[in-house]
Amino acid sequence: MTTTEPVQDWATDYDIFDPGYVRNPYPVAEQLRGTCPIAHTERWGGSWMPTRYDDVVAIAHEYETFTSQQILVTPLPPQMQEGAYGGVAAPPITSDPPDHHWQRRLILPTFSPQSVAKYEPGTRELCHRLIDGFIATGRADAATDYAQQIPVRVIAAMLGVPLEMSDEFTSWVRGVLEVGLTDPVVRMESRNKIIGFFASEIADRQAHPRENDLITELLGAQFEGQPVPVTYVMGVCNLMLVAGIDTTWSSIGSALWHLAQHPDHRAQLSANTDLWPTAIEELLRAYSPVTMARIVAHDTEFQGCPMHTGDRVLMSFPLANRDPSVFENPDEVILDREHNRHVAFGAGIHRCAGSNLARLELRIALRTWMERIPEFELEEPSSVTWAGGQVRGPRVCTVRFPKG
Amino acid sequence: MRIRIDADRCQGHQMCAVVAPELFGSDDFGNATILIEGAVPPELEAKARRGAGTCPEQAVIIED
Ligand code: HEM
Ligand code: SF4
Numbered sequence: 001m002t003t004t005e006p007v008q009d010w011a012t013d014y015d016i017f018d019p020g021y022v023r024n025p026y027p028v029a030e031q032l033r034g035t036c037p038i039a040h041t042e043r044w045g046g047s048w049m050p051t052r053y054d055d056v057v058a059i060a061h062e063y064e065t066f067t068s069q070q071i072l073v074t075p076l077p078p079q080m081q082e083g084a085y086g087g088v089a090a091p092p093i094t095s096d097p098p099d100h101h102w103q104r105r106l107i108l109p110t111f112s113p114q115s116v117a118k119y120e121p122g123t124r125e126l127c128h129r130l131i132d133g134f135i136a137t138g139r140a141d142a143a144t145d146y147a148q149q150i151p152v153r154v155i156a157a158m159l160g161v162p163l164e165m166s167d168e169f170t171s172w173v174r175g176v177l178e179v180g181l182t183d184p185v186v187r188m189e190s191r192n193k194i195i196g197f198f199a200s201e202i203a204d205r206q207a208h209p210r211e212n213d214l215i216t217e218l219l220g221a222q223f224e225g226q227p228v229p230v231t232y233v234m235g236v237c238n239l240m241l242v243a244g245i246d247t248t249w250s251s252i253g254s255a256l257w258h259l260a261q262h263p264d265h266r267a268q269l270s271a272n273t274d275l276w277p278t279a280i281e282e283l284l285r286a287y288s289p290v291t292m293a294r295i296v297a298h299d300t301e302f303q304g305c306p307m308h309t310g311d312r313v314l315m316s317f318p319l320a321n322r323d324p325s326v327f328e329n330p331d332e333v334i335l336d337r338e339h340n341r342h343v344a345f346g347a348g349i350h351r352c353a354g355s356n357l358a359r360l361e362l363r364i365a366l367r368t369w370m371e372r373i374p375e376f377e378l379e380e381p382s383s384v385t386w387a388g389g390q391v392r393g394p395r396v397c398t399v400r401f402p403k404g
Numbered sequence: 405m406r407i408r409i410d411a412d413r414c415q416g417h418q419m420c421a422v423v424a425p426e427l428f429g430s431d432d433f434g435n436a437t438i439l440i441e442g443a444v445p446p447e448l449e450a451k452a453r454r455g456a457g458t459c460p461e462q463a464v465i466i467e468d
Contacts, residue, residue: 057460105433108416108432108433109432109433111434112430112431112432112433112434113421113434114430114432278422278423281419281423338457339457340419341419341457341458341459341462342460345417347415347460348461349415351415355416355417356430356434359422
């Protein structure tokens with residue numbers, strides 16, 4: 001399942017894995033918005049791709065037509081859909097109403113701003129420890145030495161699973177969300193590793209319930225007077241690992257990549273720390289990492305496009321967030337942008353449940369970096385590499401700075 | 405000026421609270437709450453408008 005023919009016409013044959021597009025998708029989107037705002041391709045299983053904010057948000061809201069039966073940007077080949085863990089989904093992200101409602105409501109309190117605040121001191125300590133590891137050398141890969149190391153440990157702590165397995169967790173998640181998008185064998189293997197791991201964690205909690213433990217609490221949760229199914233708990237654990245790591249790491253990495261190239265923005269943030277909350281929202285807007293998919297439930301015409309049952313529609317929040325009809329000077333990062341209704345965390349009923357945690361991690365990771373390393377620059381801009389597709393962010397981003 | 409949240413629209417993005425923490429808070433599920441009683445103090449009116457303009461669900465309702 002590889003297509004490497006160069007794209008001739010982006011409106012009818014786009015390729016979200018085209019290396020140039022992965023590096024910088026925004027010029028293509030700008031051109032499409034003016035000519036063919038909902039593009040189509042037969043590549044990678046076929047899909048539609050709206051590029052305007054209003055269309056992306058409308059699709060997110062019309063959940064009866066655009067369902068979450070599949071949410072990855074490429075399909076698995078039909079013979080691979082049912083593996084050992086075929087019945088385990090990733091609720092609530094893979095659910096539609098009515099089940100979506102209780103499946104989401106059950107986990108929301110875990111992620112409220114009040115609840116996630118307790119992860120702040122541990123996250124800060126972790127960031128300092130990571131910086132201690134490289135500050136004396138005057139150089140670091142902001143993507144892999146720093147950004148990548150943070151969210152995986154926060155989620156592992158939240159789930160009560162071994163922090164020493166962080167590198168394995170990261171590689172499983174990349175197996176699903178990066179490599180696995182174009183390599184179904186890797187995707188299934190990674191998925192099976194994740195579910196197999198949580199099956200044994202869950203068995204352990206059933207035999208030995210723990211105090212103050214999320215998995216134990218989920219196992220004891222009830223819906224309409226009945227204990228929730230174990231497959232639900234397994235699905236939620238699966239989702240927390242997959243949704244919380246690549247995404248947040250990509251955001252932290254993109255923000256550092258931006259700051260490395262913008263001494264003016266570093267100076268503004270150092271001089272006025274009150275700018276941070278809006279600055280973080282603006283960096284989330286400008287470098288939104290996540291694209292999701294929907295499956296069309298019944299034949300429909302959307303903005304003049306004939307969509308058929310089973311068609312895949314991409315919701316590219318990165319492109320929506322650069323729409324000039326909603327954001328003035330969308331390609332410019334304006335740290336105190338006045339009205340920033342970005343949809344980096346999606347829109348409608350599936351709005352990222354982890355958004356308050358993600359914001360906290362971004363704030364701590366970026367502020368701690370800037371306190372310790374206020375001056376830094378890209379070592380070699382052309383050596384920066386990007387991942388794209390489902391989650392966009394830098395994967396190698398070497399920076400240098402005065403030795404500390 | 406008065407503000408309220410349209411609970412049918414609010415999806416808990418918490419972006420209102422990011423730009424105007426004096427006015428907007430969060431319930432146990434992360435949905436927005438209003439932290440003031442009665443009218444918005446004049447010095448916070450601009451922030452209230454910013455909160456409304458920042459909500460991606462257009463759930464912050466301003467009544468002048
Ligand atoms: C910057 C980091 C992040 C970004 C940009 C992001 C983005 C998104 C987006 C766009 C959605 C909507 C999916 C859809 O409409 O189908 C989503 C859903 C979700 N995210 Fe995140 N996410 C981030 C971090 C996190 C973290 C740290 C967690 C914590 C475990 C998390 C957990 C979830 C969950 C549970 C859902 C499903 C909500 C539902 O379907 O009701 N995310 N995320
Ligand atoms: S920004 Fe809008 S959707 Fe989000 S919490 Fe505030 S009112 Fe609700």
